[in-house]
Amino acid sequence: MSPGALFRLVFVVVLVAFLAVPQAFAPVFAPFASNGAPAIYTQSGLLTLTLSHLAMVAVATMAATVVSVGLAILVTRPAGREFLPLSRSIANIGQTFPPVAVLALAVPIFGFGPIPTLIALFLYGLLPIFENTLTGLTTIPPSVQEAARGVGMTALQRLIGVELPLALPLILAGIRLTAVISLGTATIGSTVAARTLGEVIIAGLISNNTAFVLQGGLIVAALAFFIHEGFATLETALARRTRGALLI
């Protein structure tokens, strides 16, 4: 086993152990708790919060994937080409909307709770996936396109059999970006009463308890690390496969 893999394995075990029995780690966090304050957040279970946090990110990312991949396919078809230049510039400008502002603007419309957070995560997640899918679909070598046309594939067959598989590594990179950004942004959702790990961080900020801020932040950072690693592994594997297929 390589040192890197061993490090990841140990990391996973520690994270799972911490989520399962947080109290066992109390001595680790105790030095950061200010005089006599509890070292571990107990208002709600860390495991419950983590699962709810992940569920929210997963739902928003999946919805964003479906919508933005669909839109990117639409604007790269002959019928939708008219919308391509505009959608490019909207995607570019849309990135400038700060996630906190999206969240703040969603609250007046959808009220408190998980809904504004989901909406903000969804809206903010659209752009990286859309941009990457667009790049993936528009940078397919013309020779490949011609070959597919030459063997008599219909437009739909070309899309499903050639264009999407070739664009898949880039699409996955977009989904990874979205998931990692959403993971961090979801913590802000706790300011509008969504159940995420942000709750732990905010509790720490309010009661001036660094131990809470630290454990909330560390869990989110660890989750982001694993999601990043998982997707990156998948991307390299897929890229290798498609490159192999192209050479044959």
Added chain:
Amino acid sequence: MAGSDLAEEMSGHTDTEFQVNRRSGPDRLGALLVAIAAAGLVFQPFSLFRANRIVAAKPVWLLSALPPLEAWLVLAVVIAASAILLLRTRPALRLIVCALTLAVLALAVGRSGVFLTPPPNSYARVAPGGSFWIVTFAFSIALADASVRLRMSPLGRLALLALTGGALWLLLWSGAWDSLSILREYANRADVFWREARVHLLLAVGSLAVAAVVGIPLGILCFQVRSIRATLLNSLNILQTIPSMALFGLLIAPLAWIGAHVPGASAIGIAGIGIAPAFVALFAYSLLPMVSNTVAGLQSVPREARDAARGMGMTTWQRFFEVDMPLAFPVVLTGIRIVLVQNLGLAVLAGLIGGGGFGTFVFQGISQTATDLVLLGALPTVALAFAAAIMLDALVEIANPVSVRSAEA
């Protein structure tokens, strides 16, 4: 981004298709946007009326939100503009029509504030309603589309941005919006608003400046010394995964300790609460894009350019300052654009830890469920980030050498 030949092929496609479609049927994007605007007008109120600051809002539709004559006039303008969007008209005409319609809408929503709250009533609040936002959104997209179709030069886009800013300033200065709830919130705290605006800009721009001063030399070092590149970029990457809210919080304790124990630290404003932790956190997030873009910029310098410079007998320093840096500059500038836009948004979080900035209003508003206060913090933030993005995109395009620009066009 897309390879130059492909991009050209694609833009060629759109052009021919545009001309083919031009002869037949309505403008499809126009049709979509007009449908959105119409749905907004029918299903959403034009203004929201509140008897006081925090009670539930009563929806008011366009025809009752304004005096009858004005309401019909606004409706007529929107319908006429929609007709122009539906037809395949020239981009320049569409741009002007959209700008005029947006101006009429902006004036109308201000008028509706006056109309629904006659002067002696100082408790009632009028806010723009769903149909105002939706119609504004539709026409802004149409405006963006027209400017894309016009293929405006960077200077043209900067001029358009300046014009928009000027129009907005004129609206605010003339008092046309004074009766709207968000400006009532502003009037109650005008001096605090400008103080927080200054703090917000100081946080976003100041941390960017420090990150540039530290990050660009670090990037140059990473480029020259291959062995530290991976280590440094990886550690900055890990820093980036720490959720922003946690990083802001985690810096409180060490900075408080430094403020209390290091002589002179508290004199320059280093303390656990306030602006210092926010500034340091923003600086930390800015470092990765600065370093990695400097490295990428230097890597993009063609080997031929370096060889030619060496052949001409330039010294190492001359090569670096006269060849490498100028050629890498556009990519470094792209890094500055990313950081500035990101910082303007992230600085909102400073409001959560008492660091000031527009976030103060956002989080106060959220905790009081006062929508207008949230908007007072969020809208300037969005406007700043938006203006910064347009401005720096134009600068990046101007800074790009002609060859690169024509390849990307």
